[in-house]
Amino acid sequence: MPTEYRFSFGPWNISEGADPFGPEVRTPYSMQEKFDMYKPLGFEGVQFHDDDVVEDIEEHAPEAALARAREVKKMLDDRQLVAEFVAPRLWFDPRTVDGGFTSNSAEHRQYALDRCLRAIDIAREVGTPNIVMWLAREGSYIRESKNARLAVDRIREGIDRMLEYDGEVRIWIEPKPNEPVDSAYIPTIGHALALAYQTVDPSRVSGLIETAHSLLAGLDPSDDMAFALAHNKLSSVHLNDQGGLKFDQDKCFGSFNLRSAFNQIRVLEENNYGAAGEFVGLDVKVMRTQQQAGSTDHLLASRRTFERILEKVRSIDKNIEQQFIDNRDYEALDQYILNHLMGCA
Ligand code: XLS
Ligand code: MG
Numbered sequence: 001m002p003t004e005y006r007f008s009f010g011p012w013n014i015s016e017g018a019d020p021f022g023p024e025v026r027t028p029y030s031m032q033e034k035f036d037m038y039k040p041l042g043f044e045g046v047q048f049h050d051d052d053v054v055e056d057i058e059e060h061a062p063e064a065a066l067a068r069a070r071e072v073k074k075m076l077d078d079r080q081l082v083a084e085f086v087a088p089r090l091w092f093d094p095r096t097v098d099g100g101f102t103s104n105s106a107e108h109r110q111y112a113l114d115r116c117l118r119a120i121d122i123a124r125e126v127g128t129p130n131i132v133m134w135l136a137r138e139g140s141y142i143r144e145s146k147n148a149r150l151a152v153d154r155i156r157e158g159i160d161r162m163l164e165y166d167g168e169v170r171i172w173i174e175p176k177p178n179e180p181v182d183s184a185y186i187p188t189i190g191h192a193l194a195l196a197y198q199t200v201d202p203s204r205v206s207g208l209i210e211t212a213h214s215l216l217a218g219l220d221p222s223d224d225m226a227f228a229l230a231h232n233k234l235s236s237v238h239l240n241d242q243g244g245l246k247f248d249q250d251k252c253f254g255s256f257n258l259r260s261a262f263n264q265i266r267v268l269e270e271n272n273y274g275a276a277g278e279f280v281g282l283d284v285k286v287m288r289t290q291q292q293a294g295s296t297d298h299l300l301a302s303r304r305t306f307e308r309i310l311e312k313v314r315s316i317d318k319n320i321e322q323q324f325i326d327n328r329d330y331e332a333l334d335q336y337i338l339n340h341l342m343g344c345a
Helices: 031-041 062-078 106-126 148-165 189-198 211-216 221-230 258-270 297-314 318-326 330-341
Strands: 007-009 045-049 082-087 130-134 170-174 205-210 234-239 280-282
Touching: 007 297, 031 062, 031 297, 062 082, 062 106, 082 106, 106 130, 106 148, 130 234, 148 170, 148 189, 170 189, 170 234, 189 205, 189 221, 205 211, 205 221, 211 221, 211 234, 221 234, 221 258, 234 258, 258 297, 258 330, 280 297, 318 330
Parallel strands: 007 045, 007 280, 045 082, 082 130, 130 170, 170 205, 205 234, 234 280
Antiparallel strands: none
């Protein structure tokens, strides 16, 4: 079992606090300032969107974009940081208003594919073969607007083209059931992995599970992780928390449901997650009410909570636990776990 986990987050996790109802309340940090924050917070992995690497990506010619990516790689090397993945931001451009791969416009679908291929080139330059596909707008607002059957084919075809474009690229699908669209075509890890098996190279397609996304689908994040692990396809996790069926809250890990946080770490730990270099990603957002100086409090807090709960996972008395299981005394097991979590077992 790994004794140490490696942690990652994305530059977007240090944010200025804008929400759909109000503007920024904190001033932005430059990318350089953000990179400087990683190590002191105990993180070494950097998750990127393609336009986190190359700002204003659409205004850069391909070669200029790659040159910028090489500068970013140098900034990472100087700080002993590594890029975990690059995610093409397919949800921001006017051409992806109605989706990328599943847009009804052939021209816009082509744009989506071209943008993904550019993201692969950028990922290479920053030193990672890993591409995360958060399929933000691949879904619908009303059923009649798109052909859902065709949409699945189109997402698969898009991923196939990416796999063919670069023989080393690895695609990690990050499912989410809704938001920004009403209903996503790949809402759960089950959908994501079924799609992975249909691609031209299933061995290079896997999943990334975000706690909040599982909860929004009404599923248990630890069981979702176990499902992906059973397929040897859990390439990363985005731990955070979520208070029920609301907007995607990206709360601090463990902030809403400590028991669930315990079970997520338990399933990772029992299955040797991290041994192949997988990162523990924290996709958390600081509260809008936080002052400038507290811009990274949520990242430190989430990592510390992970480590403290990890201690709880490791200090469970396996014999006692097994006894309750053998006796089918799950009431006693429940109390044992609760008491252990509350420090009175
Ligand atoms: C949004 C997603 C996003 C991805 C990367 O809900 O979690 O942050 O992790 O594009
Ligand atoms: Mg995420």
